[in-house]
Amino acid sequence: MSEQIILSARGLDFYYGPAQALRSIHLDIPAKKVTALIGPSGCGKSTFLRCLNRMNDLIPGARAEGSLTFHGEEIYQKGRDVAALRRRIGMVFQKPNLFPMSIYDNVAYGPRLHGIRSRSALDETVERSLRAAAIWEEVANRLKRPALGLSGGQQQRLCIARALAVEPEVLLMDEATSALDPISTGRIETLLGTLKDRYTIVLVTHNMRQAARVSSRTAFFLNGEVVERGPTERLFSMPRDRRTEAYLTGCLG
Amino acid sequence: MNPRHIRDFAAKALLWLSAGAVSALLLALAGYAGFRGAPELSWRFLTGQESILGGTAGILPSVVNTLVVIAVSLAVVLPVGVGAAVYLTEYARNRLFVEGAAFAAGVLSGVPSILYAMIGALVFCDKLGLQKTLLAGSLTLSIMTLPTVLRTTQESLKAAPLSYREGALGLGAGKWPMIRTLILPASVDGIVTGCILAAGRVVGETAVLMYTAGLSMVMQDFSSLQSALDASGATLSTALYVYAKERADFGAAFAVATVLLFLTAAINSLAAAVGRRVRRV
Amino acid sequence: MSRAGERAAQAVLFLCALAAVAxxxxxxxxxxxxxxxxxxEIGWKEFLLGRVWDSADRAAPQFGILPLLLASIYGAAGAAALAVPLGLLTALFLARAAPKGVAACVRQLVxxxxxxxxxxxxxxxxxxLVPFLREWLDLPAGDSLxxxxxxxxxxxxxPVVELAEDALAAVPAAYEEASFALGATETExxxxVTLPAAGSGVLAAVALGIGRAVGEAMAVLMVAGNVANMPTLLGSVRLLTTGIAMEFGYAAAGSLRQRALLSIGLVLFVLVVLMNALPHLARRKGGRP
Structure with a gap:
């Protein structure tokens, strides 16, 4: 089966000021699959993730060199409309980062931003997104209540709903379950299973078992480089690089 | 008893004594002004105006002038100050520009008001031909309060959580929509605090207004734009100075002082209420 | 929102910033x-060290600001000498010694x-104050330095109490715990430990207080008597600020008198900027973080 490649890095270098965070990354992300980025803290996996939607732009002095493309177009091209890029490549962060508004307004925030004003269209988008994020049942009767009153796990699923409401093609998840309890984590993993048919998902995780459970592709980062990449099953069962093996053994014990 | 404990006790006594002395001093100051002023206050004094022929005293014109000067100076300083703060904290890339602004604001916030009085008189009253008017006074005060509004707004913008920014930008929000829908609403309390501080300075200011807004105690005509632009007169603190220093009418001066104390207390409790909201959010 | 809208917003904000900074x-x-x-025109020496200020004399006006400058310096130094110790002790009381309720009351009052x-x-x-001084010290007039x-x-x-309290409150509890653990009493x-640790903040409070004292015009105008004598403690004095406040209304536009008043303004400006810069300089030199 041939895979469509949606995001592709070719010799990507990334710097925070003088410090190099990524070295010559070569990595393809297939469409409508879950790709997991694993590796120890500070290995560059989150930096790489944040290159994909240029979230790193927020950090002064950060710059990228080399090629990183989305549908064949350079992400770091000069004059690129970053807001439009981020609309197509959504992101869920490590900690739930809801706005101080109602549940409804949080989900409607993105669509409103992109010009949808009609009440019925918004209602529909909000419901569809909340259902897709598997949280509709829990919040349907309190949409007007403050979003910050929800539990951590609910907040994170609401963040996913908020990201889905702008109908992105790609969903980046930056350790999105690391702040959650095991039950909430399980729910989100189940949710990922239902989303992967429609969205390309790239997730950064410290949890090897999670990577093994939910992803079909895995890339192992170490010291700003991609040491090994491949189908998750193969990479976890017979890693080719000794460093991957050592890491997996250490993590999975 | 151990000599060290005696020393400890004595030092604590000293602390209590100092705080007591400071409180007593400040209380006496406010208390005395209120004690002398309260008997002079009456509804007629507050709502009437001075008439030499009629032999009446009244400070309504000064009350109105004070409110007008607060409103006009805030109306000028607020958009410019907040807009500039947003640009400097959110957009500006040039460090020299940002640091130059911070330096100038820091220097100017400590400059004595008598210097602003000279500037206002030379620039607004003479050069720009506004004469001594409430408008000239308000404009001078809006420049004087600009550093305050700029700094408090910048601080509250910087305090807006990073998660709002990431969340909004991650959804593909442009910078300005993000600022308008999340960062500014999150900073509103800080901006309001800046305005209250500015209003407090306006109420307390005398030197600037003496030289730029005039000393008239007669009711001004605000019915048409032209007459409002020409309006000129004393605010409450200027009126106090005129009563005390030029007319030696201490009864009226203390009455105005009492009104000013009430106004200050009101502004303070407003600021405290806003402050409490900030902490709660 | 469109990119054009984004650009318009940015342009408006930039204009605000430009206006403010300009x-x-x-x-x-x-x-x-x-x-x-x-x-x-007057000459640096004559201006700063001249002992006679007589700007109203049409024939031979004299613009020596030494009496005004000294009166301002003495006034601010005297005020600081009284207010700083009292203010710091009160700040320490509020930040550490006071029971919560008492502290809240005193803070409100301040x-x-x-x-x-x-x-x-x-x-x-x-x-x-002025009548009291006149009676008590048996002076011809109580208006005085x-x-x-x-x-x-x-x-x-x-302001000294408020700023110093902020600085003291920001001292990390760990410093004090270390001191208590060595057997020091609370006031020791x-x-x-606490007061020195708050050093630069306390210094900023003091500098702000002095700056305020140097810059105050109206209150001083009402009690100082305003004669441009070389300053004596019990005599009538004129300060830099009151010099401007008294005469600015009478100085003709563009006259040397008016420009001399602007020069007094410059001296005031420099004094205040120096006061404000002091804590920063001290921090750099003192090698404290």
């Missing part, structure tokens, strides 16, 4: 430039008085 820089430039010509218009302080000084010092001391107390810790 205004601030222009003001600074104005203070510096408007004061220089008269000083050059905050209220920080906002009281200076003319109110001047009024009380004029009607209570001493009266100005006392009024200024009361006026700078609230507060005076020997």
């Amino acid at each position: 205004l601030l820089l222009l003001l600074t430039a104005f203070f510096l430039s408007s004061g220089l010509p008269a000083i050059r 905050r209220l008085l920080a906002g009281v218009p200076s003319v109110v302080c001047g009024l009380v000084g004029m009607t209570v 001493l009266a100005a010092v006392l009024v200024l001391a009361v006026m700078i107390l609230p 810790t507060w005076f020997q």
